[in-house]
Amino acid sequence: MSHGLAEKIRDKQAVVGVIGLGYVGLPLIRAFTSNGFRCMGFDVDQVKVDKLLAGQSYIKHIDAGAMSKLIETDRFVPTADMTRLNEADCVIICVPTPLNETRDPDLSYIEGTARSIAATLRPGQLVVLESTTYPTTTRDVVLPILARSGLTAGADYFLAFSPEREDPGNPTFSAEGIPKVVGGYDPLSTELACALYSSAVVTVVPVSSLEVAEACKILENTYRAVNIALVNELKMLYDKMGIDVWEVIEAAKTKPFGFQAFYPGPGLGGHCIPIDPFYLSWLARKYGEQTRFIELAGEINTHMPTYVIHRLGEFLNDLGKPIKGSRICLLGAAYKKDVDDPRESPTFELMKLLRQRGAVLSYNDPHVPQLPRMRHHPDLPPMSSQELTPEFLASQDCVLVSTEHSAYDFAYIVRHAQLVLDTRNATRNVVDGREKIRKA
Structure with missing residues (x-):
């Protein structure tokens, strides 16, 4: 089963699903489709989905014509229907993680997305969280929600964290040109996530755990x-x-x-x-x-x-x-x-x-x-x-x-x-x- 997913990734037959069609999700879709993958884009905002289906871009540096062509050729399928998540072999979460009024982390978007994935999760899928968050989120928040599916991480499905590093409007560094740090729940999850990103991104940097990958992004932005x-x-x-x-x-x-x-x-x-x-x-x-x-x-x-x-x-x-x-x-x-x-x-x-x-x-x-x-x-x-x-x-x-x-x-x-x-x-x-x- 795991080897089957690795082969699908290698042959670019794996369908990549990206949840969150914003400043992180759309560039990621562009990176995967430009490297031969078919992508599905999920967003709860039907307005965004409708604009993409109509050949419009709501983000300045995302070319509407290129997106429209991908949709016409069925290389990119935008949808607000979360029940279709099981159609994707690899599911990447790119949803917001704001602070609430008391400046505590608001993980409601991550939690809601994880519940949607758990409702359709099937054996052999890879789930990757990209949303910036604090160390332990993937293990302590996402993993227990996905466990409600009855499937076991590292055996039935695979789980990883790879922090987004998108810099909107930067002409020098696009999504495919920025190295990706990847930390998995277990060695096989790390291996599969690295294989996926290696197919579309210039460099992949594997680390020893989910928490190291999460802490890496926090360090980068705290430094700034x-x-x-x-x-x-x-x-x-x-x-x-x-x-x-x-x-x-x-x-x-x-x-x-x-x-x-x-x-x-x-x-x-x-x-x-x-x-x-x-x-x-x-x-x-x-x-x-x-x-x-x-x-x-x-x-x-x-x-x-x-x-x-x-x-x-x-x-x-x-x-x-x-x-x-x-x-x-x-x-x-x-x-x-x-x-x-x-x-x-x-x-x-x-x-x-x-x-x-x-x-x-x-x-x-x-x-x-x-x-x-x-x-x-x-x-x-x-x-x-x-x-x-x-x-x-x-x-x-x-x-x-x-x-x-x-x-x-x-x-x-x-x-x-x-x-x-x-x-x-x-x-x-x-x-x-x-x-x-x-x-x-």
Whole structure:
């Protein structure tokens, strides 16, 4: 039975099912189909399924034409019918793992998905969790749910964890070009999962257990969060000292060893870096330990939107204006440049803080034409991206740069705006009108 699955993977006859058709799932499907596999895509959101079936893409860097061709040739079958999970030989879970209101892990999506798999699980299937989560999740949460099927992991079916490492919009590293860490429930599960990913990904890195693979992803993102917190803290100090932190970083990164450049900003964004360190802090408390270093970094990064608004208040005050009643346009709703992904974008926290202070808000984002409804910011009103005409820019008391999209002509923006608050050093090359630029 196990050899049969290995042979199907080797011959690319195995059907790969991906649960979660978002920023991780769709690139993964593209990687497998481009390497000769037939894929099924599962999502509880019928709207997403319908758009794919209609030849539309809801993610900017996923080519709609290519997806449409895969569907036409039956190489990709999107569906919201979870009862069809038994049609897949290999099932990969790519569902969200957010934090709840108390910053504890919300595993409801993983648990619900595991229940759907358990309801249809058959002998010979491989199940791989890719969703970022804390160590022990696969063994302690997913495994007991799958056990309700009456099948035994490592004998009847196979179980592994392989953390997603997708970087949306990165032109250098696509899903198939990023090494995959793989940890299995048992040696055979590891072997089969490695065989599957080796067929579509440049490099596979097997590790000794599920927990090592889970901990690997948490380490990667905690490393980034801690270092970003460091430069954010230095930024606040250097601002008071009249030192440009961006110039400091540019000078420091000329050292060819022992230093990696990280950059400050208005807050963390994306699904991983703002969230993953809190998984580890939560887990540490369960074991009676403290992750003081990580928690301090979280406090600093979480404080950054408040710091930006404080600086904005100072700059407006210099002009004799309060935040209340001032017209503020935020540039960028996506969490990073040149993508359409708004998950955990600091822009939404900035908007919340500005609304609390009575500002009149607007925004522009060439990649996010309508402000999506966000889980943690349900009270933000519906908004549409405003065209950056000279008249519109001149009518704003301040233009706040939250995301430095390449599409922005910052010389043009500075020329027509009254005041530009730059949180990303996006205006560094602007020569004329520098008296109107403030950094935060």
